[in-house]
Amino acid sequence: MSKFVDSIKSNKKLQSNLITFGMVIILYVICQSLAAAGILSNSMKGLLIQFCYYIIMAVSLNLTVGILGELSLGHAGFMCIGAYTYGIFAKVLSSGNLSRTAILLISLVLAAIIAAFFGFLIGIPVLRLKGDYLAIVTLAFGEIIKNVTGSLYIAKDSHGLHFSLNGTSDMVLDADNLVIIDGPKGITGLTSGVSFTLGTILVIITLIVVLNLINSRTGRAVMAIRDNRIAAEATGINVTKYKMLAFTISASLAGVAGVLYAGSLSTLTSTSKNFGYNMSIMILVYVVLGGIGSIRGSVIATVILVLLPEKLRFVNSYRMLIYAIVLIAMMILNWSPSARAWREKMINKIKSGKKVKEAK
Amino acid sequence: MSFLSNLINGLSLGSVYAIIALGYTMVYGIAKMLNFAHGDVIMVGAYVAFTIVSTLGLNPIIAVVTAIVICTGLGMLIERVAYKPLRNAGSPLAVLITAIGVSYLLQNIALLIFGANTKIFQSVISVPVIKLFDGQITISGETSVTIVCCIVIMIALTLFVNKSKAGQAMLAVSEDKGAAQLMGINVNGTIALTFAIGSALAAVAGVLLCSSYPSLNAYTGSMPGIKAFVAAVFGGIGSIPGALIGGILLGIIEILAKAYISSQLSDAIVFAVLIIVLLVRPTGLLGKKITEKV
Amino acid sequence: MENTRPLLEVNNLSISFGGLRAVDDFNITINKGELYGLIGPNGAGKTTAFNLLTGVYKPTEGIIRLDGEDITGKKTIDINKAGIARTFQNIRLFKELTVLDNVKIGLHNRFEYSTLAAILRLPSYFKVEKEMNEEAMKLLKVFDLDKEANLKASNLPYGKQRKLEIARALATNPKLLLLDEPAAGMNPNETKELMDTISFIRKEFDMTILLIEHDMKLVSGICEKLSVLNFGHVLAQGPTQEVLNNPEVITAYLGE
Numbered sequence: 013m014s015k016f017v018d019s020i021k022s023n024k025k026l027q028s029n030l031i032t033f034g035m036v037i038i039l040y041v042i043c044q045s046l047a048a049a050g051i052l053s054n055s056m057k058g059l060l061i062q063f064c065y066y067i068i069m070a071v072s073l074n075l076t077v078g079i080l081g082e083l084s085l086g087h088a089g090f091m092c093i094g095a096y097t098y099g100i101f102a103k104v105l106s107s108g109n110l111s112r113t114a115i116l117l118i119s120l121v122l123a124a125i126i127a128a129f130f131g132f133l134i135g136i137p138v139l140r141l142k143g144d145y146l147a148i149v150t151l152a153f154g155e156i157i158k159n160v161t162g163s164l165y166i167a168k169d170s171h172g173l174h175f176s177l178n179g180t181s182d183m184v185l186d187a188d189n190l191v192i193i194d195g196p197k198g199i200t201g202l203t204s205g206v207s208f209t210l211g212t213i214l215v216i217i218t219l220i221v222v223l224n225l226i227n228s229r230t231g232r233a234v235m236a237i238r239d240n241r242i243a244a245e246a247t248g249i250n251v252t253k254y255k256m257l258a259f260t261i262s263a264s265l266a267g268v269a270g271v272l273y274a275g276s277l278s279t280l281t282s283t284s285k286n287f288g289y290n291m292s293i294m295i296l297v298y299v300v301l302g303g304i305g306s307i308r309g310s311v312i313a314t315v316i317l318v319l320l321p322e323k324l325r326f327v328n329s330y331r332m333l334i335y336a337i338v339l340i341a342m343m344i345l346n347w348s349p350s351a352r353a354w355r356e357k358m359i360n361k362i363k364s365g366k367k368v369k370e371a372k
Numbered sequence: 373m374s375f376l377s378n379l380i381n382g383l384s385l386g387s388v389y390a391i392i393a394l395g396y397t398m399v400y401g402i403a404k405m406l407n408f409a410h411g412d413v414i415m416v417g418a419y420v421a422f423t424i425v426s427t428l429g430l431n432p433i434i435a436v437v438t439a440i441v442i443c444t445g446l447g448m449l450i451e452r453v454a455y456k457p458l459r460n461a462g463s464p465l466a467v468l469i470t471a472i473g474v475s476y477l478l479q480n481i482a483l484l485i486f487g488a489n490t491k492i493f494q495s496v497i498s499v500p501v502i503k504l505f506d507g508q509i510t511i512s513g514e515t516s517v518t519i520v521c522c523i524v525i526m527i528a529l530t531l532f533v534n535k536s537k538a539g540q541a542m543l544a545v546s547e548d549k550g551a552a553q554l555m556g557i558n559v560n561g562t563i564a565l566t567f568a569i570g571s572a573l574a575a576v577a578g579v580l581l582c583s584s585y586p587s588l589n590a591y592t593g594s595m596p597g598i599k600a601f602v603a604a605v606f607g608g609i610g611s612i613p614g615a616l617i618g619g620i621l622l623g624i625i626e627i628l629a630k631a632y633i634s635s636q637l638s639d640a641i642v643f644a645v646l647i648i649v650l651l652v653r654p655t656g657l658l659g660k661k662i663t664e665k666v
Numbered sequence: 667m668e669n670t671r672p673l674l675e676v677n678n679l680s681i682s683f684g685g686l687r688a689v690d691d692f693n694i695t696i697n698k699g700e701l702y703g704l705i706g707p708n709g710a711g712k713t714t715a716f717n718l719l720t721g722v723y724k725p726t727e728g729i730i731r732l733d734g735e736d737i738t739g740k741k742t743i744d745i746n747k748a749g750i751a752r753t754f755q756n757i758r759l760f761k762e763l764t765v766l767d768n769v770k771i772g773l774h775n776r777f778e779y780s781t782l783a784a785i786l787r788l789p790s791y792f793k794v795e796k797e798m799n800e801e802a803m804k805l806l807k808v809f810d811l812d813k814e815a816n817l818k819a820s821n822l823p824y825g826k827q828r829k830l831e832i833a834r835a836l837a838t839n840p841k842l843l844l845l846d847e848p849a850a851g852m853n854p855n856e857t858k859e860l861m862d863t864i865s866f867i868r869k870e871f872d873m874t875i876l877l878i879e880h881d882m883k884l885v886s887g888i889c890e891k892l893s894v895l896n897f898g899h900v901l902a903q904g905p906t907q908e909v910l911n912n913p914e915v916i917t918a919y920l921g922e
Contacts, residue, residue, distance in 0.1 A: 024816075083465055137651050143464040144406040148601060149650060152643035163636030177634050196636070221785050228784030228791065229774060229798075236760045236771045243758035246720060248746035248775045248838050257781065289598075293472055300469055305762075333480040339473035340454050347466035348457035 029223045032308040033216065039063075039315065040212045047208075055322060058276075062318055064211030065091075065272040068218045070298040070310040072265035075222050077296065078305030079231065080258040081238030082139070083147040085292050086154025090263040092287035093130050094123035094270025096161050099199035099280040103192045104168065112203055116210070119271050127267020130157075131260040139255045151289050162282035166192040198281030206275035214272060215311075218265050222307055225261065234258045297335050300342060377509045378631045379624060384515040384584060386623020387522035391577040392600030393607065393615035394529060395570030401546040401610035402566045405464070408471035409450060411597015412478035413571050417443045417578030418493060418588050419482060425494050432496035439575040447571025448564050450474055456560070475594065482590040490589040493582035514584045521580060525573065526616050533612065542566060546610065595639070599626070602646040608659025617657060671734055673698045673874050674842055679718055679728030688714045690898040692728070694876075696842070696891075701868055702876045703889035703906070707918060710895040712878045713755055716844055720752050721745040733841055747775060749841035753831040753848060755878075761820035765811055765830055768819050769802040772837025777801070802837065808870065809833045809863065825856040829863065836871060843867075845877040849884050857881060861888050886910060894918065 043060055046052045069091060076084045098119035105115055134153045138146055165176040169186035176182045180191055193199055225231045233254045236244040245251055274280045284290060302313030321331045345351045392414060399407045417439040424435035454474050458467050499513030533539035544552040545562045553559050574593075581596060582588050599622060607618025622642060629641040649656065672695045679692040689711040696702050704712050717723045719730060721742040730738045737748050751772075760768050777798045779790040806812040809829045814822060819830060828848055835843055848864070849857045861884055867873055879885050885892065885906070892909040894901040902912045909915060 077465070081465070083468055137647060141650060141654065144400075144468060145605070145650060145654070147468060148406065148598070148605070149647055151598065152602070152646050156640040156643050159637055159640035163634065177637065224785045224787060225781070228781070229770075229777070229779065229794075230781045230784055232763065232767055232771050233774055235763055235767075239760035239762050240758045242722070243754065243760065244771070245742040246722075246746060246752055246754075246758075247772050247834060248743055249771065250743055293476070296469070296472070297476075304465075329484075332476060333484065336473050336477035336480055339476065340470050343466050343470040343473065344454070344457050347461040347463050349460050350457065 025227050028308070029219075029227075032219060032223070032311065035308070036212065036215055036219065036311065040208070043208065059318060059322055060208040061206055061211050061272060061276045063315055064208070064215050065269040065276075066295070066298065066314045066318055067215050067311050068265055068269035068272070069295045070302065070314045071215075071218050071222055071307055072262045072269070073295050074299045074302075074305065074307060074310045075225070075258055075262040075265075077299055078303075078307075079226060079238065080234050080255060080262075082255075082259075083143070083296075084150040084259075084262075085147050085289055085296070086134075086150035086152070086157070087262075087266055087295055088287045088289070088291035089154030089157035090127045090131060090266035091270040091273060091291075092154075092157050092161055092282055093127045094267030095274035095280055095287075096193075096199070096270075096282070097123040097126050097267065098271040098274045099202060100166070100192055102202055102274075103190070103199055106201070106203075107190075116206065116271070116275055119275075120214070120268055123267040123271045124264045127270070128260050128264035131263025132256060134263075135256045135259040139252065139259060151292070154287070154289055154292055158282050158284065158287040161193075161287070162196055162198075164193050165195045168192055196281065196283075198279055200279045202274070202278050202280060204276055204278040206272055211272055214268055218268070219307065219311075221261065221265065225258075226307070230254065230257065297339055300339060301335075374631075377511075378627050380509070380511055380515060382624030382627035383620060384518045384623070385627055386603075386620035387518045388577050388581045388584070388596065388619075389600045389603045389623050390522050390616045390619025391525055391573050391580070392596060393604040393619045394525070394612065395573045395577075396601050397604040397607070397609055397611065397615040398542070398566050399570050400604065402542060403451075403455065403459070403563050405455065405467045406471060406601065407455075407567075407570070408468065408597075409474035409478055410570065410574060411593040411595070411600070412475050412482075413443050413447060413450075413574040413593070414578035414581065414597060415482060415588075415590065415593030416446060416478060417575030418582040418592060419486060420575070421496060421579045422491060422493050422582070422588055425496060426491075432498075435496055436576070436579055439579055440572045443571045443575035443578075444568045447567040447574070451564055451567040456563075459563075479590045479594070486590070488589070490587045493586040493588045495583040495586065496579055497583050512584075514580070518580045518584065521576065522616070522619075525576070526612070529569075530612060538562070538565060599639075599642055602642060605646060605656055606649050608656030611656070611658040614656055614658035672696060673700075673733055674719075674876070675729075675731040676719070677729045677731075679715070679725050679730065681714065681718055681723055681726050687898050689718060689725075689895075692718075692895070692898075692900060694893055694900075694903070696874060696876060698874055699868075699872065700874055700891060701864070701889050702874075703885045703892045704876060704878045704895065705880070705882075705885055705892060706895035706901070711898040712895055713846060714898075715895065716752060716846055716878065719745075719844065720750055746838055746840075749839075750844060751835035751838045751840035751842075752844035753828070753835055753846055755846040755850065757827050757831055759819040759827055759831060759834075761818070763819060764816050765806065765819055765822065766799070766802055766815040768830055768834050769805055769837050770798050772834040773798050773801055774838075776837075776839055805833050805837055808867065825852055825859075828852070828860070832863070832867070836867065836873075841874065843873050843875045845875065845879075847878050847880065849879060849881045857884055860884070864888060882910075 047057060069087065073084065073087045076082055101119045101122060102115050138149050141149055163177055165180050167174045167180055167183055167185055167189050169189040174183040174185065179195060233249045236247065236249055237251050237254055241251060298314045298317055299310050301317065302309030392410065395410050396407065399405065420439040420442050421435040424430045424438055425432055454470050455467065458470060495514060497513045497517045499517050501513060502511040502516060533542060541557045541562045544555065544557055545559055549559055578593065600619065603618035603622040604615050606622060607614025622645065625645055626638050626642050630638040633641065674694065674696040676692060676694045680690050681688055692715055704715065706712050714723065718725050721740050724739050728738065729736060732748055732750060735748060737745050760771060777794050779794045783790045803812055803815065806815055811826060811830060811833065814826065819827065822830060832845065832848065849860055852860060864875065865888055868875060889906050891904065892906050893903045894909060894915050896918045901918055902909045902915050
């Protein structure tokens with residue numbers, strides 16, 4: 013046992029990961045006990061599941077932005093794919109005798125696979141591009157996914173599935189039909205409510221996947237590409253393979269978040285509010301404010317930024333304004349050469365100040 | 373006949389995209405950054421014109437001039453405060469995220485000042501309708517003015533870049549910042565001038581756009597902004613004629629897609645065009661190839 | 667009978683950028699265990715030659731053979747796998763990663779476990795990671811970097827960054843090591859130390875080395891053969907002293 017403790021003490025990465033997991037579990041226990049004690053208001057209860065899917069979104073986006081080092085502005089598109097996977101699946105099976113939990117669990121696996129597939133498909137063209145181009149193309153893909161899901165009509169009858177882009181009136185359907193997606197009206201009649209426990213389990217799974225990935229041969233290869241693509245190639249790293257891998261896993265996890273999101277709704281629609289690039293950018297704000305590349309930072313920033321506007325009405329109307337200012341300020345303070353020089357000077361001053369004190 | 377009038381509408385929308393794309397392409401060519409907030413400067417320009425015409429009841433010409441002046445100042449301010457400190461940071465990611473932050477900031481300031489409700493923009497253009505083919509095709513004043521504006525701006529800008537000293541400085545800076553500096557060109561001034569011109573064009577685009585499509589809110593500029601970037605990439609980023617061709621083609625594609633395929637999916641089609649262009653010809657129709665030095 | 671096949675055999679290697687022939691009819695033969703210097707004035711095409719050898723550029727003409735295997739036109743990553751590792755003129759480290767991780771990335775293709783094993787933390791993960799750590803630490807010790815193993819690479823002093831880059835290249839277990847101006851930016855003391863290190867790794871790892879260098883002291887001190895490039899052409903080639911006394915070489919360096 014003491015050997016185990018020693019091995020944790022000597023491994024800083026492991027320590028840091030354990031803190032992250034501990035944080036999530038403590039947060040879960042606090043929320044659950046507050047809910048059990050009846051202290052939690054209804055609006056707060058609604059927030060619990062939001063914490064979960066936003067954390068999964070932020071952590072998975074951080075995998076692309078912070079670890080792979082490419083800016084994706086279409087992350088909400090993968091969430092959309094996950095959400096619609098669940099929506100369609102739940103709608104089609106709603107008359108069957110599968111339990112809701114079973115539907116949710118199967119949807120989670122399906123959504124992870126389908127979102128990963130789309131991530132892979134989109135990754136092929138996207139990851140050949142660099143920087144701004146990559147960002148704008150991911151944005152384009154996100155918008156396409158949002159647009160297509162928002163204008164698709166799918167119905168089912170005894171002849172099978174029917175698709176249309178113009179409306180259900182276009183389809184020749186039996187009297188005994190089931191409209192699955194009703195275009196912009198989306199998927200209606202879903203059972204809302206996913207348990208916070210399931211959400212927390214998914215958050216923990218996400219963290220395990222991402223953190224274990226980072227601290228491995230694969231993660232090192234991905235970060236090597238981020239830090240210096242040319243050197244990575246010269247060192248024998250298969251750049252395309254590892255870029256794809258990171259991007260696909262990131263997409264897959266966003267699909268899982270989508271299931272959680274859709275599972276908490278009774279009507280699922282695809283609009284610019286929930287799956288547009290503004291959502292992708294909001295998740296990006298969580299990632300940036302938590303610290304690009306810092307997984308724990310993403311978790312903390314998400315919790316604070318989801319909670320804050322709900323708790324402080326005053327903050328709510330200025331929320332986006334404050335985000336914007338903080339975003340700009342953080343970038344300038346962290347990246348501008350003069351701000352960096354100033355910071356280093358201050359750190360040295362504090363350090364030397366300490367030394368002087370010690371000498372005395 | 374309806375095809376022809378769709379084409380004319382496409383040309384008009386494309387002209388707006390071209391004017392916005394010019395701003396993108398110039399800034400990209402010189403500062404090597406995607407100014408994500410460019411679309412929101414359009415929105416600011418439209419709000420300024422709206423306030424002067426609808427709220428203060430002043431002459432539309434005053435409105436347009438004021439919009440241009442304010443947007444020019446705003447563009448230079450943004451460049452100075454948000455982008456300049458990051459110019460030598462060596463992180464394109466940081467610059468892009470900052471630009472997204474500026475975009476966010478402008479949208480939310482507009483939301484606080486003007487509220488979330490969509491305003492009806494009163495057209496500033498009072499040119500008569502042109503009727504062709506016995507009235508089978510009507511071209512609105514907005515359409516003809518937009519197309520004419522685009523042509524005038526294109527010619528003026530091409531002359532400016534090729535003939536004036538400041539324009540030549542821009543070309544030099546876009547080729548090689550360091551070398552331009554050594555040749556005694558004021559690089560910071562040139563970049564600021566580029567932002568100024570781009571933002572002035574955005575103001576014009578904002579007024580023209582809202583005269584044709586009168587609903588105005590804080591997000592009015594973002595989608596046309598992104599599409600104009602698509603147009604700039606389509607034409608070849610950094611190229612002025614490229615911005616014109618890309619903008620007009622994109623406008624026509626969008627209107628035709630709306631008319632003949634699906635109005636819901638027209639945006640998706642525009643974005644699909646971007647993806648195809650970048651796959652087939654990553655440097656756009658008129659762009660140059662850039663290679664990384666090892 | 668001893669194997670007399672050269673380790674690297676380059677014939678008639680050329681590349682044009684537009685109309686400019688940056689490297690023209692470049693020939694070089696390096697035998698196993700040799701320490702070979704590639705010198706020449708600025709812009710002579712030395713780094714371009716390296717980029718051709720490592721697949722960064724595709725040659726317009728010519729053949730590159732490594733240990734008998736034709737590697738002409740192959741991708742950088744495959745050339746690395748075939749056995750050429752390099753360093754860069756302007757140091758290219760994985761800056762945000764630790765010194766240890768930089769070397770472990772060099773070990774990437776020699777130690778394998780699946781991504782799934784990493785995510786699920788299967789026994790193979792722990793076993794292979796342990797082996798990788800040991801191997802990496804061994805290498806770091808050679809370069810006297812073991813104490814800095816957990817430091818971020820960008821926090822190393824300049825001279826040590828150069829060393830780390832060499833360590834990373836060696837970690838890929840190459841047959842041929844290319845060093846692009848390893849002494850650039852070093853003071854005489856550091857250069858002296860570097861010369862010792864290069865001699866040492868040559869013995870320790872039985873390594874064949876081709877290096878680009880401007881520092882004539884370094885070149886004449888450790889290289890036994892030289893090739894001089896000028897305007898993309900090979901000006902002279904052969905044993906170091908012979909080449910350095912060649913009047914054409916002296917003219918190219920000192921002007922007329």
